[in-house]
Amino acid sequence: MLRHIISMKDFSRDEIDIILKNTMDFEPIARGKRSSLLSGKVLATLFYEPSTRTRLSFETAMKRLGGEVIDLGPVEKSSVAKGETLADTIRVIGNYADAIVLRHPREGAARMAAEYSNVPIINAGDGAGHHPTQTLLDLYTIMRESKLSNLRIALVGDLKYGRTVHSLAYALSMYHADMTLISPKQLQMPDVIKKDLKKQGASISETTNIEDVIGDIDVLYVTRIQKERFPDPAEYQKVAGIYRITEELLKRARDDFIIMHPLPRVDEIESAVDRTKYARYFEQSFYGVPVRMTLLAMAMGVV
Amino acid sequence: MNQKKISSDGSLNKEMRVRPIKQGTVIDHITAGQALNVLKILGISGTTTAVVSVAMNVPSKVMGSKDIVKIEDRELEEEEVDRVSLIAPNATINIIRDFEVVEKYRVDLPDRLEGVMKCENPNCISNTSEPVTSKFTVNKKPVELRCIYCDHVISQGITEHLI
Numbered sequence: 001m002l003r004h005i006i007s008m009k010d011f012s013r014d015e016i017d018i019i020l021k022n023t024m025d026f027e028p029i030a031r032g033k034r035s036s037l038l039s040g041k042v043l044a045t046l047f048y049e050p051s052t053r054t055r056l057s058f059e060t061a062m063k064r065l066g067g068e069v070i071d072l073g074p075v076e077k078s079s080v081a082k083g084e085t086l087a088d089t090i091r092v093i094g095n096y097a098d099a100i101v102l103r104h105p106r107e108g109a110a111r112m113a114a115e116y117s118n119v120p121i122i123n124a125g126d127g128a129g130h131h132p133t134q135t136l137l138d139l140y141t142i143m144r145e146s147k148l149s150n151l152r153i154a155l156v157g158d159l160k161y162g163r164t165v166h167s168l169a170y171a172l173s174m175y176h177a178d179m180t181l182i183s184p185k186q187l188q189m190p191d192v193i194k195k196d197l198k199k200q201g202a203s204i205s206e207t208t209n210i211e212d213v214i215g216d217i218d219v220l221y222v223t224r225i226q227k228e229r230f231p232d233p234a235e236y237q238k239v240a241g242i243y244r245i246t247e248e249l250l251k252r253a254r255d256d257f258i259i260m261h262p263l264p265r266v267d268e269i270e271s272a273v274d275r276t277k278y279a280r281y282f283e284q285s286f287y288g289v290p291v292r293m294t295l296l297a298m299a300m301g302v303v
Numbered sequence: 304m305n306q307k308k309i310s311s312d313g314s315l316n317k318e319m320r321v322r323p324i325k326q327g328t329v330i331d332h333i334t335a336g337q338a339l340n341v342l343k344i345l346g347i348s349g350t351t352t353a354v355v356s357v358a359m360n361v362p363s364k365v366m367g368s369k370d371i372v373k374i375e376d377r378e379l380e381e382e383e384v385d386r387v388s389l390i391a392p393n394a395t396i397n398i399i400r401d402f403e404v405v406e407k408y409r410v411d412l413p414d415r416l417e418g419v420m421k422c423e424n425p426n427c428i429s430n431t432s433e434p435v436t437s438k439f440t441v442n443k444k445p446v447e448l449r450c451i452y453c454d455h456v457i458s459q460g461i462t463e464h465l466i
Contacts, residue, residue: 108428108452
């Protein structure tokens with residue numbers, strides 16, 4: 001059976017544990033050790049929305065494993081501009097590649113693509129929907145740089161529109177993490193998602209202040225308040241720049257505390273924080289490569 | 304429910320509002336005012352060639368008032384009529400052959416709905432020109448429909464989302 005990677009909800013805790021464990025083996029390859037594991041395989045990347053790190057880390061992962069990458073190129077110059085449906089594009093590209101990485105502005109695009117595809121679909125973000133490879137690399141970062149058991153984590157920023165935090169919170173609920181949600185009132189996590197998390201047995205509390213919890217947590221997961229997700233620019237202006245992680249704020253942090261951010265950041269974390277022992281967001285972006293290696297190898301049936 | 308029972312209903316005994324049918328399906332105990340939505344959800348439109356009778360706001364001892372729909376010469380399948388439970392959870396289905404009720408059952412919400420409802424999320428892939436049929440998983444209590452594509456949950460105003 002084809003193994004698509006669409007949503008964290010398709011994974012059990014055991015499956016996630018296996019992915020994280022396998023990723024350890026790919027780390028040396030991600031750091032440059034030669035491999036020909038996916039030699040002769042072709043990955044197609046279809047990005048209908050701009051992305052740099054996700055696309056580049058998939059390309060790097062594929063190439064460092066000895067595989068090839070083909071690219072749809074800019075959407076405005078492709079058959080999509082001629083009005084081709086995603087369903088048709090997927091069926092055509094599926095004849096050229098062994099797996100397809102898809103980012104699309106519409107929620108549910110990857111799920112639909114999987115219905116039409118004869119090769120595995122890896123969802124690299126569908127609108128405000130899912131972004132499972134980001135979640136897996138976040139979990140891997142937590143495992144490597146902090147701990148997944150008895151984790152106390154605070155998620156801060158845009159918890160309403162931010163797709164990464166929804167997937168991450170869902171996955172963390174499988175690890176029984178103690179989660180604090182920090183956001184301005186208008187960017188709180190939607191009730192329907194909180195309900196799902198509670199159904200999973202998650203322990204969740206909410207606050208609007210980082211200061212409330214900074215001394216008690218293992219991980220602070222910071223997200224950007226994304227301008228492009230706001231229907232109303234005036235609403236964006238009200239909350240832009242509301243949270244800022246400064247060296248001053250970190251004085252109360254525990255010794256083994258870490259800060260994560262899916263990047264790109266704007267001004268949520270001041271650059272002075274980069275030099276502190278707490279910053280892990282650049283390591284986090286590196287871990288995207290070995291995690292995606294694992295997922296590519298899985299999707300192509302090699303591990 | 305067949306005609307006999309309706310005419311035995313106190314308020315109706317002087318005159319039969321809707322005549323009995325020989326073959327087909329009678330959907331009874333429809334929530335008052337929902338008969339036209341029931342036809343819509345069953346895909347029965349003005350272009351149908353079937354003989355369809357609709358009675359609305361019929362006095363009912365149990366329900367106060369109810370709607371009834373009769374469709375002649377067509378026996379609806381159980382999975383077809385289960386959709387009806389979305390808008391008329393108390394509806395009963397009677398299959399009629401030769402003026403006799405040969406089968407009678409209550410509607411029950413299906414676990415999954417395909418092509419009946421439109422997802423509420425305008426940015427969902429099912430609301431595009433892509434060749435995709437809307438699909439929902441159904442939670443029964445309370446009634447909640449979750450889009451399998453975008454995860455959006457419809458819990459209110461379900462009739463407004465009928466295709």
